[in-house]
Amino acid sequence: MAKISGVLTVRNQPKGEAFLEQISGKKPLFVLTIATSETGKISGISAAGKMPEITDYTPPADAELLLLGKCKCFDGVPVTPDGIPTPALISMSALRLADVPVLVASGGLRVKPQVPFLELGGSPGGDIRSGKAVVDVAEVVERAKVAGRHLAKLADYLVIGESIPGGTTTALGVLSAMGVKAEGKVSSSMPLNPHDLKIEAVRSGLAAAGGGFGSFGDDPIGAVGCVGDPMMAAFAGLVLGAAGQVPVLMAGGTQMTAVLAVVAGLDADVLCNVAIGTTRWVAADKSSDICGIVDQIVDVAVLAADLDFGGSRFDGLKAYEKGIVKEGVGAGGSSIAAMARFEGAITRESLLAEIERNYAALMGLK
Amino acid sequence: MAKISGVLTVRNQPKGEAFLEQISGKKPLFVLTIATSETGKISGISAAGKMPEITDYTPPADAELLLLGKCKCFDGVPVTPDGIPTPALISMSALRLADVPVLVASGGLRVKPQVPFLELGGSPGGDIRSGKAVVDVAEVVERAKVAGRHLAKLADYLVIGESIPGGTTTALGVLSAMGVKAEGKVSSSMPLNPHDLKIEAVRSGLAAAGGGFGSFGDDPIGAVGCVGDPMMAAFAGLVLGAAGQVPVLMAGGTQMTAVLAVVAGLDADVLCNVAIGTTRWVAADKSSDICGIVDQIVDVAVLAADLDFGGSRFDGLKAYEKGIVKEGVGAGGSSIAAMARFEGAITRESLLAEIERNYAALMGLK
Numbered sequence: 090m091a092k093i094s095g096v097l098t099v100r101n102q103p104k105g106e107a108f109l110e111q112i113s114g115k116k117p118l119f120v121l122t123i124a125t126s127e128t129g130k131i132s133g134i135s136a137a138g139k140m141p142e143i144t145d146y147t148p149p150a151d152a153e154l155l156l157l158g159k160c161k162c163f164d165g166v167p168v169t170p171d172g173i174p175t176p177a178l179i180s181m182s183a184l185r186l187a188d189v190p191v192l193v194a195s196g197g198l199r200v201k202p203q204v205p206f207l208e209l210g211g212s213p214g215g216d217i218r219s220g221k222a223v224v225d226v227a228e229v230v231e232r233a234k235v236a237g238r239h240l241a242k243l244a245d246y247l248v249i250g251e252s253i254p255g256g257t258t259t260a261l262g263v264l265s266a267m268g269v270k271a272e273g274k275v276s277s278s279m280p281l282n283p284h285d286l287k288i289e290a291v292r293s294g295l296a297a298a299g300g301g302f303g304s305f306g307d308d309p310i311g312a313v314g315c316v317g318d319p320m321m322a323a324f325a326g327l328v329l330g331a332a333g334q335v336p337v338l339m340a341g342g343t344q345m346t347a348v349l350a351v352v353a354g355l356d357a358d359v360l361c362n363v364a365i366g367t368t369r370w371v372a373a374d375k376s377s378d379i380c381g382i383v384d385q386i387v388d389v390a391v392l393a394a395d396l397d398f399g400g401s402r403f404d405g406l407k408a409y410e411k412g413i414v415k416e417g418v419g420a421g422g423s424s425i426a427a428m429a430r431f432e433g434a435i436t437r438e439s440l441l442a443e444i445e446r447n448y449a450a451l452m453g454l455k
Numbered sequence: 456m457a458k459i460s461g462v463l464t465v466r467n468q469p470k471g472e473a474f475l476e477q478i479s480g481k482k483p484l485f486v487l488t489i490a491t492s493e494t495g496k497i498s499g500i501s502a503a504g505k506m507p508e509i510t511d512y513t514p515p516a517d518a519e520l521l522l523l524g525k526c527k528c529f530d531g532v533p534v535t536p537d538g539i540p541t542p543a544l545i546s547m548s549a550l551r552l553a554d555v556p557v558l559v560a561s562g563g564l565r566v567k568p569q570v571p572f573l574e575l576g577g578s579p580g581g582d583i584r585s586g587k588a589v590v591d592v593a594e595v596v597e598r599a600k601v602a603g604r605h606l607a608k609l610a611d612y613l614v615i616g617e618s619i620p621g622g623t624t625t626a627l628g629v630l631s632a633m634g635v636k637a638e639g640k641v642s643s644s645m646p647l648n649p650h651d652l653k654i655e656a657v658r659s660g661l662a663a664a665g666g667g668f669g670s671f672g673d674d675p676i677g678a679v680g681c682v683g684d685p686m687m688a689a690f691a692g693l694v695l696g697a698a699g700q701v702p703v704l705m706a707g708g709t710q711m712t713a714v715l716a717v718v719a720g721l722d723a724d725v726l727c728n729v730a731i732g733t734t735r736w737v738a739a740d741k742s743s744d745i746c747g748i749v750d751q752i753v754d755v756a757v758l759a760a761d762l763d764f765g766g767s768r769f770d771g772l773k774a775y776e777k778g779i780v781k782e783g784v785g786a787g788g789s790s791i792a793a794m795a796r797f798e799g800a801i802t803r804e805s806l807l808a809e810i811e812r813n814y815a816a817l818m819g820l821k
Contacts, residue, residue: 118609156601190608194571201574205560205602208567208574235522236571242556243484243609 095428095437097393099372100365100380105390108364109429111336115245117426119180119189119340120327121155121419122251123148123206124196124319126214128222129255133286136169136254136278136414143167144254145213149202151177151252151418152193155184159451161203166451169278173408174448176420179396180250182443183420183427186435190244194236194327196229196253197319209233209323214253217262217316218290220297226314229322230329230355237330246336248366248426249327250419251344253320258287260347262316265291267350268303269385276343276377280412284376291316309354317347325351332359338392339363340422342371342415346382353387364390366422369397370415394424396437403448406441461794461803463759465738466731466746471756474730475795477612477702483792484610485546485555485706486693487521487785488617489514489572490562490685492580494588495621499652502535502620502644502780509533510620511579515568517543517618517784518559521550525817527569532817535644539774540814542786545762546616548809549786549793552801555614560602560693562595562619563685575599575689580619583628583682584656586663592680595688596695596721603696613697614732614792616706616785619686624653626713628682631657633716634669635751642709642743644780650742657682675720683713691717698725704758705729706788708737708781712748719753730756732788735763736781760790762803769814772807 093113098105125148128134130141150163154177160166167175184191193202197211211229215222240247253259257275264271273284295301298315305312313321324339325348331337332352339345345365353360371379372393380391398406409415427435449455459479464471491514494500496507516529520543526532533541550557559568563577577595581588606613619625623641630637639650661667664681671678679687691714694703698718705711711731719726737745738759746757764772775781793801815821 156605188608190605192605195574201576203576203598205573205575205598207571208561209571210567210569232569232571239522239556239558242554 093429094433095395096425097369097372097395098390099393100383100391101388105364105392108336108390112246112429114432117189117246117248118240118244119184119191119248119419119423120240121152121191121193122196122249122320122324123152123193123198124214124253125199126253126255126318127216128214128259128318131290133283134255134258145199147254148252149198149200151175152202152206153204155181155191156193156204162200169413172405173413174405175418176414176416177418178448179420179444180418180423182447183423183440186440186443187427187430189426194323196323207236211319211322214318217259217294218297220294220315222316223314223319223322226310226322230326233323233326234330237327241331241334247331248338248340248419248422249324250340250422251320251324252418253318256318256320256344258290259316259318260344261287262291262294263312263321263347264350264382265302266295266300266305266312266316267309268306269350269382271382274378274382276371276374276415278414282376309351313351321348321351324348328352328363329356329359332362337363338366338422338426340366340419342367343377343379343382346379346386350386357387360387360389364392366392366425368416368421369393369395370409370412374412374415392425394421396424398441401441401445403445406448459795460799461761462791463735463761464756465759466749466757467754471730471758474702474756478795480798481611483555483612483614484606485550485557485614485785485789486606487518487557487559488562488615488686488690489518489559489564490580490619491565492619492621492684493582494580494625494684497656499649500621500624511565513620514618515564515566517541518568518572519570521547521557522570528566535779539771539779541784542780542782543784544814545786545810546784546789548813549789549806552806552809553793553796555792560689562689573602577685577688580684583625583660584663586660586681588682589680589685589688592676592688596692599689599692600696603693607697607700612702614704614706614785614788615690615693616788617686617690617710618784619684622684622686622710624656625682625684626710627653628657628660629678629687629713630716630748631668632661632666632671632678632682633675633720634672635716635748637748640744640748642737642740642781644783646778648742675717679717687714687717690714694718694729695722695725698728703729704732704788704792706732706785708733709743709745709748712745712752716752723753726753726755730758732758732791734782734787735759735761736775736778740778740781758791760787762790764807767807767811769811772814
């Protein structure tokens, strides 16, 4: 069984090591699934602060950063209100270091990225409190499946990440709708996790949809349509299309558990080829519980990139150790893929050096 | 040097055989570049007949056929006014037989396909007689280059095809604008090649743009913008991004020479890794002269799939031997890639059998 330095197995050790064995030395394709929604604009829920419209620009800016090494629809890079940079910086550094090709797929966007992206026919998401969060879920899942089937032929395995503001709230929505107990267990990009706000939004949404906890247990498409987001439809379809052929690393934090529940409800068989890849910051987070959610769904492995920015010379990166941001844009999964690529040639230390180099260049620091 | 049964080298034998050597046994990615334009609706220029709007549906229908094995935005499959089926039928059969993954890229569409496609930010093309045929050419080229760079990391080589009605007229436009003598030399999907109509449209367009033959000799972007089509911008960018890393087979008829001229004008160095792949029906066509155009641009090889439908049991396929359709949707290049894939396991005979099988299934025949 493989152990890769810099990668922790935080759930299901045997499956985790078997998965690492499968991807060790192999060439992945990274797919970034992006979307926007009105849920991300609910006051206090995401780190968007006083300018909710900025959440429409974050996912396309993240996509631009991965493909171009800089943003076009944004000055500099997306940052939290405290000036902490987007985790796309981590993903970009890892993917470039390991020469991993990147494709961007849209689940539904208000602002389009100024880079190539796979259009899957979806629309931007609504506010989950309406109980009508996403239209055309089944069609987007179907198109993403077609894409996943073809993309799986192009690489040894797929790493799929996401960027959508407010994504842990919609994750709580879908998990609750499907009968998974996730209140108080989803993560947050902010140091103080606003669990109450998320729970309130989800309960309002489920009530507006005429349902409640578990009322969409057998209907993942309905759960996403009522209280999910458009990223989930695209992401789940890609996994469904690809994982029958190649391993798939679902790269993200607690949002991944909602996608996992959707995939499990549509075609659980493909999940024998799937693991979740996140960061140590999510795995060790006291204000959320990724493994406690996975336990209720399906017995997949959870891996974590053992990143440590404590020794960084930049405060903006050190802040990750205080639980700010934590994950996103497939930061953990990209780092795992980079460290698995060349058998020890890329370490968490060389990765941090590359992240610092890119951070300094993009922020105009020395 | 490699010779592959079923593949003819119709220009530059040494380079052609070296290219075949490079791709023999290798795994390609097929990219279909689609777009629509008002030029395709000029009466008598394309095979669209009495319903010019149908040309807005043909490229998305071709894309659907390749990805799904059937059309969604179209009943049955696109056919000429005489009922001869789209060459996408050939491409689909070849690509499926050889298990080649497919991506669709849009240069600019009036009707979107109901399958995943790479959005490159372009718009549908205008009528070249306006002298303002395509907007944002430079930006689409740039985005397609980014895509090409990433796609090149995903396969041993790329086969890039096109679907755009009226494409030989815009090819004549760009070739003329760049000072390549192509009047009377571009191909047609119809048995009687309407050279005079094409020449008239091109001359009107160049005059409207305040130019004439050769006035865009040093400005490929300007040539496409005035008298080209949106497929060319996307196609040229993909070649520019990919061919620095892997071989690229430009799959099409005389339209490929216009893209070749654009690429040669922007970065001729990448063309050492490029060949044109077409069908015997184009190579042997008396009413056009693909090699005579290439001779004026750059010394690349032209390969041709030696398809012969003379023995087919279906009149719709036999018609290809009378010079109807001839090429399109990368039919020739797909066939070459399929025959090169498994060292003789896929022959022109087994390919015809597969095409007949798919034709019968899609047309409801026995």
